[in-house]
Amino acid sequence: MQLTGLIAAPHTPFNSDFSLNLDCVPKQAAHLVATGVKGAFVAGTTGESLSLTTTERIDLFHAWGEAAKESGITFIAHIGHNSLPDAQALAEAAQAAGAEAIGAMAPTFFKPTDAGALVNWFARITEPASGLPFYFYDIPSMTGVSIDTKEFVQSAAERIPSFAGVKYTNPDRDQLQAILALENHSPDMLWGCDEELLDGLGMGCQGAVGSSYNFAAGIYHRVIEAFELGDKDEAKHWQSRSVALIDTLKSHGYMHSAKAVMEMVGVDCGPARPPLPQLTDEERSALRAQLETLGFFEWLNECTEAK
Secondary structure (H helix, E strand, O other), rough: OOOOOOEEOOOOOOOOOOOEHHHHHHHHHHHHHOOOOEEEEEEOOOOOHHHHOHHHHHHHHHHHHHHHHOOOOOOEOOOOOOOOOHHHHHHOOOOOOOEEEEEHHHHHOOOOOOOOOOHHHHHHHHHHHHOOEHHHHHHHHEEEHOHHHHHHHHHHHHHOOOEEEEEEEEOOOHHHHHHHHHOOOOOOEEEOHHHHHHHHHHOOOOEEEEOOOOHHHHHHHHHHHHHHHHHHHHHHHHHHHHHHHHHHHHHHHHHHHHHHHHHHHHOOOOOOOOOOOOOOOOHHHHHHHHHHHHHHHHHHHHHHHOO
């Protein structure tokens, strides 16, 4: 399996009381398709997966499975968990819901200490859905698990029949280049850092998974188009806009600010679930004003007009 283009990491939608709002999922899927996003990596970091119960994640999978059927978007389900039975239940549910692939980050409490231990863990949790392509979600900044990903890729190709690739949200660029240069393995390496998409394209990644593709896909389409045309200056120009956008959101607290931006672009996914903080009305107004000053909404219009 090879995933190409932009794949969003969609927000999990909540009501004001922090309960799941599954009625929002079809709107999210339709919005992604309308903005040229090819896939949805559901219930990962942006989806606040470890703040959800296993039952909630299963319900979310089924909602996305239905939305994917209607919209045609590719649905990848994140099944990572600290509990073996729960992770296996999520794998089984993902397959039943119609996911086209599954992915998982490393356990975050009892942490695997090397690539072999992590491969053994993934071999176990993917058993109930062994027919689905599997992606390792490599995000050491969140899991605290730093292993030799090149060694992992080589071992996983032998131990996990369904192993397809890596969602690479890892700062080690040399390691990525070494993986992409492997002769006997050809994993699908999905770039995982939105504001550095140009770097990923330059190293050979053909697909990318990111949170800001939910609300700013047009910016990244322009990066990709310019890169493919060999127009480095234009590609850097649009990438710099991504950097400015991400920096603005980070200054207000990225996760809850990103959800606020979803409402601003017409798809209200509700608040972030505690322990993440909530934006006050004043903070929301300040964020919108800063985005307007930045020119964010004009950029989106410019991208739409260029279609």
